[in-house]
Amino acid sequence: MGTFKIEGGVTLRGEVHPQGAKNEALQVLCAVLLTPEKVIISNIPDIIDVNKLINLLVKLGVKVERLGANEFSFQADELNLGYLESEDFKEEGKALRGSIMLVGPLLARFGKGYIPKPGGDKIGRRRLDTHFEGFINLGATFRYNKEDHFYGVEAEELKGTYMLLDEASVTGTANILMAAVLAKGTTTIYNAACEPYTQQLCSMLISMGAKIQGVGSNLLTIEGVSALGGCNHRILPDMIEIGSWIGLAAMTQSEITIKNVGWKHLGLIPTAFRKLGITLELSGEDDIYIPAHTNGYEIQNFIDGSILTVSDAPWPGLTPDLLSVILVVATQARGEILLHQKMFESRLFFVDKLIDMGAKIILCDPHRAVIIGHDFKSKLKATNMSSPDIRAGISLLIAALSAKGTSIIQNIDQIDRGYERIDERLRALGAKIERVN
Ligand SMILES: CC(=O)N[C@H]1[C@@H](OP(=O)(O)OP(=O)(O)OC[C@H]2O[C@@H](n3ccc(=O)[nH]c3=O)[C@H](O)[C@@H]2O)O[C@H](CO)[C@@H](O)[C@@H]1O
Numbered sequence: 001m002g003t004f005k006i007e008g009g010v011t012l013r014g015e016v017h018p019q020g021a022k023n024e025a026l027q028v029l030c031a032v033l034l035t036p037e038k039v040i041i042s043n044i045p046d047i048i049d050v051n052k053l054i055n056l057l058v059k060l061g062v063k064v065e066r067l068g069a070n071e072f073s074f075q076a077d078e079l080n081l082g083y084l085e086s087e088d089f090k091e092e093g094k095a096l097r098g099s100i101m102l103v104g105p106l107l108a109r110f111g112k113g114y115i116p117k118p119g120g121d122k123i124g125r126r127r128l129d130t131h132f133e134g135f136i137n138l139g140a141t142f143r144y145n146k147e148d149h150f151y152g153v154e155a156e157e158l159k160g161t162y163m164l165l166d167e168a169s170v171t172g173t174a175n176i177l178m179a180a181v182l183a184k185g186t187t188t189i190y191n192a193a194c195e196p197y198t199q200q201l202c203s204m205l206i207s208m209g210a211k212i213q214g215v216g217s218n219l220l221t222i223e224g225v226s227a228l229g230g231c232n233h234r235i236l237p238d239m240i241e242i243g244s245w246i247g248l249a250a251m252t253q254s255e256i257t258i259k260n261v262g263w264k265h266l267g268l269i270p271t272a273f274r275k276l277g278i279t280l281e282l283s284g285e286d287d288i289y290i291p292a293h294t295n296g297y298e299i300q301n302f303i304d305g306s307i308l309t310v311s312d313a314p315w316p317g318l319t320p321d322l323l324s325v326i327l328v329v330a331t332q333a334r335g336e337i338l339l340h341q342k343m344f345e346s347r348l349f350f351v352d353k354l355i356d357m358g359a360k361i362i363l364c365d366p367h368r369a370v371i372i373g374h375d376f377k378s379k380l381k382a383t384n385m386s387s388p389d390i391r392a393g394i395s396l397l398i399a400a401l402s403a404k405g406t407s408i409i410q411n412i413d414q415i416d417r418g419y420e421r422i423d424e425r426l427r428a429l430g431a432k433i434e435r436v437n
Pocket residue numbers: 023026097098124125126127167168169170171172193314319320321342343344
């Protein structure tokens with residue numbers, strides 16, 4: 001596991017180009033299994049999780065060709081389904097959360113889909129009921145081997161039906177959708193997740209020949225077709241990375257322009273940062289300009305004067321993946337905030353490290369923290385820390401960049417899982433960051 005050494009307190013300046021969205025990439029890469037024809041995907045981020053998934057596709061027999069730095073073609077015309085029952089798959093398949101979405105397309109096209117309990121961030125319980133209940137509704141039989149945590153679904157034929165999901169699971173909706181596009185008849189998925197990731201998956205599937213209505217809403221109607229064809233698909237900019245750059249600019253009091261952000265797909269993200277008092281402007285065609293916050297930033301209260309609460313919610317609510325960044329940015333704001341991470345129960349424990357660095361935070365319970373900002377009157381102190389999950393990792397990195405002195409962050413694979421060449425891109429803005437060992 002690698003380590004970052006960061007000399008904090010340096011003001012940054014310049015332009016950044018966001019990478020393609022990790023969570024969309026994981027969905028659309030799985031969708032290549034739905035057709036024997038060639039699928040070309042561009043703007044694929046070069047990050048650990050995505051590369052692991054591409055590697056799994058290769059092992060499954062998908063022909064993968066690199067066409068450019070972030071562009072690949074995929075052809076799933078001769079698959080080696082025996083790989084699904086191998087020991088290697090049991091190991092490799094659990095290395096990331098996104099691998100769970102291999103199941104839906106495999107079930108739809110080949111009548112069987114298997115997966116070891118997938119990994120991903122250790123941020124609380126991450127159940128898979130929604131996924132498998134969806135497949136069962138479509139007519140699949142389900143089995144689970146408790147000893148080696150191996151899941152399987154099989155079906156001779158999938159039949160469309162109405163289903164109301166028990167929660168608007170992002171990967172669950174994508175998985176069921178990819179099964180339903182090749183099912184017989186009409187499937188209706190109510191309480192579907194509608195994040196831009198899933199909207200993009202829908203638009204890719206439609207260009208492959210799928211019939212889907214309700215894209216962008218929580219009611220998807222899918223009329224099954226007998227086969228899908230190839231397509232070209234471009235992944236959106238990563239909205240979580242964009243939010244991370246906004247937070248980093250504010251906290252390091254740096255002037256930064258984020259290029260080609262896909263503003264109309266950012267939902268409440270700009271609003272959430274503005275509520276913290278951060279100035280950000282849509283500039284040029286589709287860029288975000290953040291001026292240097294030399295006078296700090298002041299958290300707004302609610303209209304009635306009560307303390308601002310920022311909480312997550314399924315889309316179009318605020319994504320849970322940005323709350324850790326918002327939390328760290330609040331440690332230098334003028335004012336107080338209550339941060340409520342509703343979805344995950346273990347995502348806030350990294351605040352201990354921020355408290356060690358001098359941040360004023362009260363962790364009320366695993367889901368809620370009160371943050372009292374320093375208004376830059378006192379800087380965070382550099383320290384040694386380890387990245388527990390991807391978003392806590394980037395938040396600790398932002399804290400280290402704004403802190404006084406030299407910090408060490410271990411376990412940076414957690415950051416590399418989701419942020420492409422982050423150290424290189426930070427250095428281009430003037431940051432003093434090195435990858436040591
Ligand atoms: C690879 C990928 O795409 N990962 C994302 C995906 O994970 P993933 O698809 O695994 O997350 P889910 O949407 O299934 O659920 C996340 C958590 O939120 C809870 N939950 C979910 C829906 C709901 O309406 N209410 C509720 O409380 C679930 O019980 C679970 O604990 O979505 C999460 C929620 O946006 C993000 O954090 C992850 O980055």
